[in-house]
Amino acid sequence: MDIHIKIGTSINCINFGQNFKRMYPIVKIKNDRISSILRRHPWVFSRGVVDYESCMDGDIVEVQSLNGKFQAIAYFQNGSIMLRILSFEKIEIDQNYWDKTISKAYELRKSIGLPSEHTNAFRFFHGEGDGVSGLIIDIYGKAAVIQCHTIGVHKLIKPIISALEKVYPEIEIIYDKSKSVLPDQYSHGVEDQFFKGEDQEVHIKEYGNSFIIDLVEGQKTGFFLDQRDNRNLLGEFAQGKSILNLYCYTGGFSIYALNNGAQKVFSIDSSKKAIELLERNVALTGKSAFHTSLIQDVNQYLKEIEENEYDIIVVDPPAFAKSIRKKHNAVQAYKRVNRTAIEKVKKGGMVFTFSCSQVIDTQLFLDTITAAAIEAGRDCQVLYQMSQGADHPVNIFHPEGKYLKGLVLRVNK
Numbered sequence: 001m002d003i004h005i006k007i008g009t010s011i012n013c014i015n016f017g018q019n020f021k022r023m024y025p026i027v028k029i030k031n032d033r034i035s036s037i038l039r040r041h042p043w044v045f046s047r048g049v050v051d052y053e054s055c056m057d058g059d060i061v062e063v064q065s066l067n068g069k070f071q072a073i074a075y076f077q078n079g080s081i082m083l084r085i086l087s088f089e090k091i092e093i094d095q096n097y098w099d100k101t102i103s104k105a106y107e108l109r110k111s112i113g114l115p116s117e118h119t120n121a122f123r124f125f126h127g128e129g130d131g132v133s134g135l136i137i138d139i140y141g142k143a144a145v146i147q148c149h150t151i152g153v154h155k156l157i158k159p160i161i162s163a164l165e166k167v168y169p170e171i172e173i174i175y176d177k178s179k180s181v182l183p184d185q186y187s188h189g190v191e192d193q194f195f196k197g198e199d200q201e202v203h204i205k206e207y208g209n210s211f212i213i214d215l216v217e218g219q220k221t222g223f224f225l226d227q228r229d230n231r232n233l234l235g236e237f238a239q240g241k242s243i244l245n246l247y248c249y250t251g252g253f254s255i256y257a258l259n260n261g262a263q264k265v266f267s268i269d270s271s272k273k274a275i276e277l278l279e280r281n282v283a284l285t286g287k288s289a290f291h292t293s294l295i296q297d298v299n300q301y302l303k304e305i306e307e308n309e310y311d312i313i314v315v316d317p318p319a320f321a322k323s324i325r326k327k328h329n330a331v332q333a334y335k336r337v338n339r340t341a342i343e344k345v346k347k348g349g350m351v352f353t354f355s356c357s358q359v360i361d362t363q364l365f366l367d368t369i370t371a372a373a374i375e376a377g378r379d380c381q382v383l384y385q386m387s388q389g390a391d392h393p394v395n396i397f398h399p400e401g402k403y404l405k406g407l408v409l410r411v412n413k
Contacts, residue, residue, distance in 0.1 A: 024062045040397035044083035058151040075152030084133035102163035105130040121204035122391045129393035138221040143173035145221035149181045173197030210284045226388035235260035241311040246298045251278035253314045258287045267293040302340040313341045315353040338372035354406040365405040384408035
């Protein structure tokens with residue numbers, strides 16, 4: 001019997017016997033895109049892709065040059081970033097692939113001392129930094145929260161969970177929190193769900209500081225783990241200081257400040273839910289008498305406060321720009337809030353300022369803060385340049401993975 005297979009169909013598996021290797025649909029790329037793959041960049045943009053009409057979102061595909069030479073194994077999603085590479089070798093994306101990939105990520109965390117006696121919350125898997133674009137896994141004690149930012153990864157969540165349970169058997173709760181970050185055309189058929197365990201209050205430790213985590217209602221996966229080392233740095237300067245924490249969320253920087261002897265900590269956020277959980281976190285420190293919180297717009301509050309009231313001001317806003325189109329407006333927003341913070345902080349004081357907008361690169365962020373200092377008319381020095389923690393590794397071939405930028409400024413006069 002003759003069997004005819006059209007190359008490029010969305011067939012993911014055709015089994016002709018035990019010796020047959022899985023055949024994936026073939027997608028071809030233009031010759032000028034091959035250099036990007038040779039540089040090991042994990043993305044191929046739509047303008048460089050041809051012959052993909054029969055592919056469906058989430059399909060695993062074999063990437064070839066126009067002359068049919070193998071380039072990579074990827075998954076397909078119709079959009080600006082059309083191909084996300086899973087392997088530069090011709091392999092099968094099976095359970096063995098996920099076991100090895102998840103195990104490699106855990107070995108990295110163990111090599112940097114995570115988890116530890118004093119820190120049991122960390123990023124277990126960080127997208128391209130660990131080799132799989134779109135996959136995030138965060139650990140909160142014995143709970144794991146998975147976020148799949150792409151259709152291809154979400155369709156593979158079961159083998160991912162299977163690998164996670166093998167590699168990290170301590171896990172008692174596994175929660176898929178992907179709905180809000182998946183593309184609209186797919187997410188309407190998806191619900192966040194517990195694959196293991198059930199919703200409950202989770203307590204974690206971070207450098208010995210205690211926090212309550214709301215897995216279901218909390219932003220992102222429940223907490224901003226990428227700021228752990230930067231919060232610890234703030235703690236080193238907190239003794240006896242008055243500190244203003246803007247966009248405080250559930251109080252990460254505030255808790256470190258209180259536990260390190262701050263004289264006064266004031267926390268501002270526009271979210272009532274965030275402030276309610278912050279107050280519970282503050283109560284765990286036993287130092288509520290040194291803390292005040294307020295539900296208010298940050299920019300409005302900054303305008304109203306007196307100059308020289310705070311020794312340290314923390315400016316840690318949400319991403320002002322999530323796309324290139326919003327880049328200019330984001331720069332103006334960063335400049336505005338930082339100018340006011342620099343104007344208001346005490347002489348000899350410090351401003352801890354951050355951007356988590358991926359489209360705002362390190363140089364642009366520095367230039368923006370420089371412009372803010374010029375407009376504020378105050379002399380500043382950069383003491384520290386900060387980024388995400390080592391459990392949020394950056395693939396050297398994917399510099400876009402360095403999304404968190406931070407500066408510690410000393411304001412001299």
